[in-house]
Amino acid sequence: MLIMIANVLDANNLQSLRDNLGKTRYVDGRRTAGREARPVKRNEQVDRADPLLAVMQDLVVDRLLANPVFRMATRPHVVRPPLFSRYEPGMAYGSHVDDAIMGGMRTDVSVTIFLSEPDTYEGGELVIESAAGEQDVKLAAGDAVVYPTTALHRVAPVVSGERLAAVTWVRSLIRDADARELLFDLETARHALFDRLGKTPELDLLAKTQSNLLRRWAED
Template identity: 55%
Template structure:
């Protein structure tokens, strides 16, 4: 399931985070890539340290606290976030994410955009599928969530600087189609409640959603 989520961070928060990253040291992003991804990865990533740890904690808390993300991804755990910078000429060629990172199975990938899209050209996240390609370039503070099983790439940046936080979630529900079904049921349940309150129909949809989650959850 491909989903965009608005307002995970406010404009003011994004500005503050950009300032924090501006004072950090960056290193070659290939250090965290798999052996084949190293061949096509060309970006810089914030170097490990106390400041990065604090920033990771802050941004991860905002992501995990976002209700839409929680319902879409059903996250059990997140990998440590990577803060990546793409200057002019930088890109990340087509690749699939590692299935395990830091002992966590990667079911769901996400990118949180931190730079104003008008401040750079190119840099679209391109997600590939049998139906074609989906290009994603979002306002600062917005998040895109997609299946970690997909091939994807970052188009070359031709002007300015692309700045993002990327990460991966292990889901309580491994299968993408099941996660989407649960999300649809939750959306329908909330719509029924908004229209008519707690009715017998609402209770049945709530029961179905809860019991499917119970059936599919891996704890």
């Protein structure tokens, strides 16, 4: 399931992050890549030793967890501290799949939050591969895309400008991607019906069904 989420970060959040990113030290992004991804990764990332990193990580994780669509789409159990990446002209990240285990945590869902406005850089699309083909994603600053960690994906070469992004991973309470999608669809339908009809016996039955499916599938 691939979902775009608008306005995860507001203008004040973005300004704070950009101010801090302008003060941080960047290092070769290959330091955090797995063995097979390392040869195709050409970007820079904020140094893990930088004292501003934890402040930026806390802000992004807090805003993600405050977003109801993110919570519905991912059912988060643990959200990894984000990485902050910078792509300048000529930089790219070739086709790869994210590590299944990071820091001892299973990764189920990948999240990219765009920090640069799309008209400030050329290229740099996040390209997500699936059986249905490829999907190019290039969103407004502050928007996020949520996609399965199992998917092959890449960042197209940046031709001009600067692409800033935050990337993180989620261990979901619901391991199975199909089950997560079913629960997301059920909750989306429940909210829409409640807004239209108010509380009804039929909605109570849907709520019971969703709760019992969540109870059946959740891993704590």
